[in-house]
Amino acid sequence: MKVMVVGGGGREHAIIKKLKENKNITEIFALPGNGGMANDATLVDIGAKDIEAQVKFATDNRIDYAVVAPDDPLVLGAVDALTTAGIPCFGPNKAAAIIEGSKVFSKNLMKKYGIPTAEYEVFSNAEDAIKYLETAPIPTVIKADGLALGKGVIIAETRDDAVNAVRSMMEDKVFGDSGNNIVIEEFLTGPEVSVLSFTDGKTVIPMVSSMDHKRALDGDKGLNTGGMGTVAPNPYYTDDIAKTCMETIFIPTVEAMNKEGRSFKGCLYFGLMLTPKGPKVIEYNCRFGDPETQVVLPLLESDLLTVMQATTNGTLADTEVKFKNGAAACVVMASKGYPQKYDSGFELKIDDTVADKVYVAGAKLDGDILKTAGGRVLGVTDTAENLETALKKAYENVKLVSFQNAFYRNDIGAKALKAIKGE
Numbered sequence: 353m354k355v356m357v358v359g360g361g362g363r364e365h366a367i368i369k370k371l372k373e374n375k376n377i378t379e380i381f382a383l384p385g386n387g388g389m390a391n392d393a394t395l396v397d398i399g400a401k402d403i404e405a406q407v408k409f410a411t412d413n414r415i416d417y418a419v420v421a422p423d424d425p426l427v428l429g430a431v432d433a434l435t436t437a438g439i440p441c442f443g444p445n446k447a448a449a450i451i452e453g454s455k456v457f458s459k460n461l462m463k464k465y466g467i468p469t470a471e472y473e474v475f476s477n478a479e480d481a482i483k484y485l486e487t488a489p490i491p492t493v494i495k496a497d498g499l500a501l502g503k504g505v506i507i508a509e510t511r512d513d514a515v516n517a518v519r520s521m522m523e524d525k526v527f528g529d530s531g532n533n534i535v536i537e538e539f540l541t542g543p544e545v546s547v548l549s550f551t552d553g554k555t556v557i558p559m560v561s562s563m564d565h566k567r568a569l570d571g572d573k574g575l576n577t578g579g580m581g582t583v584a585p586n587p588y589y590t591d592d593i594a595k596t597c598m599e600t601i602f603i604p605t606v607e608a609m610n611k612e613g614r615s616f617k618g619c620l621y622f623g624l625m626l627t628p629k630g631p632k633v634i635e636y637n638c639r640f641g642d643p644e645t646q647v648v649l650p651l652l653e654s655d656l657l658t659v660m661q662a663t664t665n666g667t668l669a670d671t672e673v674k675f676k677n678g679a680a681a682c683v684v685m686a687s688k689g690y691p692q693k694y695d696s697g698f699e700l701k702i703d704d705t706v707a708d709k710v711y712v713a714g715a716k717l718d719g720d721i722l723k724t725a726g727g728r729v730l731g732v733t734d735t736a737e738n739l740e741t742a743l744k745k746a747y748e749n750v751k752l753v754s755f756q757n758a759f760y761r762n763d764i765g766a767k768a769l770k771a772i773k774g775e
């Protein structure tokens with residue numbers, strides 16, 4: 353079987369490594385992938401948003417199955433185009449990917465179907481939004497409607513900050529058309545949990561829960577990033593909470609999408625906050641999370657391709673999706689300066705003994721030499737029977753990876769360990 357994976361980050365590397373465990377797969381193509389994946393996939397110089405070229409490549413090379421991993425091509429309709437060309441695909445079609453592509457859509461969906469989320473208002477012009485902010489509770493949360501490279505959410509601690517956020521999104525258009533409409537919502541508190549799930553539009557099977565660490569520096573200080581590390585499972589996500597989420601959030605969301613004529617197939621990601629009033633949805637993503645995937649997939653015991661195909665074929669109810677007991681940890685190594693300005697082009701050394709546990713996000717080959725080429729360069733992972741050991745092993749593996757200007761957080765999982773110990 354020939355499989356292609358659209359995307360080029362650490363998440364895609366984790367998907368490719370997991371797919372490789374299936375012995376029926378003879379070749380995996382990464383479009384475009386990155387130099388750090390060259391041992392695991394054939395790199396094809398086609399961008400993640402170049403849907404026309406993806407379809408041509410898949411057809412010319414008789415690809416048997418395609419996995420579309422990133423948000424942009426999903427929201428742009430890559431799955432529709434590939435499916436029309438006769439290529440079976442993992443991921444939602446364009447009509448369903450709107451659950452991530454438009455926050456106005458997802459908030460209205462939750463309101464219509466009684467799915468717990470923060471209270472909110474939608475605005476399509478800055479004047480009305482600013483007037484509303486005169487009396488809105490502070491802190492408040494301002495969200496651009498469309499995709500914004502994960503930067504479209506601003507938590508405003510003061511009224512002035514809130515007004516500035518509205519102006520920058522709606523008047524200065526810092527996120528382009530994504531800021532034509534905005535959501536202003538209630539500020540919620542509580543531990544955050546990421547729950548990725550497989551769904552074929554009928555059955556929804558949650559994967560092991562996880563916890564992201566979004567801030568750049570230890571102690572949750574510094575700027576927001578794409579994610580500096582993850583652990584799974586998330587200790588705040590108890591069996592009772594999982595049951596509540598299944599009944600009040602997961603099944604209702606899948607059913608709501610069906611009722612809207614937007615049946616969702618693929619990976620539906622629930623970003624949850626466990627508030628004093630119960631679990632609420634912070635955001636939906638229409639795809640695997642990054643770097644959540646780097647801890648979730650190593651714990652998947654079942655064959656990933658089989659499960660993915662079941663979401664496409666509508667046979668998930670008859671498919672075993674099993675996770676290992678134990679825990680996983682991922683420590684992201686980034687380039688000094690990330691998420692702002694940083695230098696690239698430094699040689700990346702990964703000891704052979706840990707190569708299987710490293711998911712590369714930002715690197716490229718210069719001849720035979722792998723060099724850094726991004727803010728988040730890679731994620732170093734490991735698994736063990738418990739989180740404490742998984743973290744210890746992941747941090748030991750970090751010592752076997754090096755590049756100039758590397759930095760990483762030293763406290764990934766610290767909060768989770770405290771929660772496990774009841775501190």
Ligand code: AMP
Pocket residue numbers: 470493502503504505507537538539540541544566623634635
């Ligand atoms: P997002 O880009 O949607 O993942 O949001 C980024 C982060 O903003 C989330 O992970 C939360 O930490 C925070 N956030 C989003 N919405 C809210 C909210 N209503 N209340 C408190 N924090 C929020």
Ligand code: GLY
Pocket residue numbers: 502564578579637640641642643644
């Ligand atoms: N880690 C958050 C995301 O993938 O959106």
